[in-house]
Amino acid sequence: MKQFTITKNDSGQRLNKFLEKAVPLLPGGLMHKYIRLKRIKINGKRTDFAYRLQEGDLLQLYINDEFFGKPKKKEQPTYLSAKPNISVVYEDDHILLVNKPAGLVVHEDDSGTVDTLIARIHAYLYQYGRWDPNDAASFTPSLCNRIDRGTSGIVIAAKTAEALRVMNQKIRDREIHKSYLCVTCGHVRPREGHIQNYILRHENEHRVSVHDHPVPGARTAVTQYRVINETPELSLVECDLITGRTHQLRAQFAHMGHPLLGDSKYGTNDMNRKYHRKSQALCSYKLRFDFTTDAGSLAYLNGRTFTVPRVEFMSLFDS
Structure with missing residues (x-):
């Protein structure tokens, strides 16, 4: 039997999503079967694949050791070599707002570049002790929105699974306004x-x-x-x-x-x-949170506006 204690970073996500990342060798079909057979429990009780994990939950897995073997060797994570060169507009325990410079891609693209905004964010959070990859079994800080390589401005990064879920819903329902x-x-x-x-x-x-x-x-x-x-x-x-x-x-x-x-x-x-x-x-250059539905632990952001301190091309209009 193996067990995980759910951390703050992993709370808020569905059980099946957590298991896909935390136990990548466990096939999806077997996962659902083991949940039905009560070989996967939460706090010693029967659970459901759609259950949303809470901080402090004890996830117990009565499954074969073979599923906990090491997956295929991966390349060294980019956050170990990336430089934490980001311009922070705002940060708290849940989200990070970053002013992306023009010319930087948000994720790896067809060019194969490893110098990306998300790599820099991971390096920043890791090197300054704001994220420990070994502390959370599955969640990795993720971008909630993206902008073109040549466009600058505010990009939202979620530091927890709950923040990612809430921000994605708010963006989808147009409760976050960008200017x-x-x-x-x-x-x-x-x-x-x-x-x-x-x-x-x-x-x-x-x-x-x-x-x-x-x-x-x-x-x-x-x-x-x-x-x-x-x-x-x-x-x-x-x-x-x-x-x-x-x-x-x-x-x-x-x-x-x-x-x-x-x-x-x-x-x-x-x-x-x-x-x-x-x-x-x-x-x-400007981001406004205008929530009209429940935002859970991110409700404190409602009504707040954040702006880029200085947009570089505005110098073209200085008298």
């Missing part, structure tokens, strides 16, 4: 408005197209915007995403004839070279 700042080429008119059109993804080309009328496969894209500053050639625009489509702001403003400065995919090369921009001038 962006971007720099467009030319003067956007009207200065304040509502953009609604249809975005179609082209997976093979890694880009999208914008349509003024519905087309098969396209999804409605809605943005509220407000011009807050201008130069003779540029506009500084604040945007609220009503929907969250791939490349939404980049594609919509390009469709209007005002591509984002620095955007190599939808933008203007001449303007990008003139201003020495190698990534789009786009920042997810």
Whole structure:
């Protein structure tokens, strides 16, 4: 018999999800069978695969030792070699808000880079004693949202399983609101408005197209915007995403004839070279928690707003 005492990091997740990670050699079919046969118990009592673990629960496994053998050897975790180079906007016991710089990917991509935002977060939490991989049997701090490599701004990381579950639900139900700042080429008119059109993804080309009328496969894209500053050639625009489509702001403003400065995919090369921009001038600069349903232990975040202290491309508008 082997047993686990559920830690704070692992609480809040379903039993079957915990077992998939904590006992990876145990097949899913056998897991459910052992739960039915009471060979997997919680606090000495019969349980269910959908049971949500609580801190302090004693998970008892009356299963063969072979399932606790070592799985295939894995490569050295990236947090052991990554540098903890992150800009922390806010941190508590449950979540971490990080200001991602432009040019950094959030997860490993096709390029195979190991220098990612999540690797840096793991290094930060590990090296500063905020996360011990050996203390929790399964949960690893995870990102709740993602932004493009070339976009900067706030990304949410969950430090506990419960926080990940709650944040994912709040994002899905649009109870977390993100505002962006971007720099467009030319003067956007009207200065304040509502953009609604249809975005179609082209997976093979890694880009999208914008349509003024519905087309098969396209999804409605809605943005509220407000011009807050201008130069003779540029506009500084604040945007609220009503929907969250791939490349939404980049594609919509390009469709209007005002591509984002620095955007190599939808933008203007001449303007990008003139201003020495190698990534789009786009920042997810503000995050507001606006919970309308139960948030459990994260209820204290309701009504709070967090912003990036200084968006680098705003210097283009300094007088």
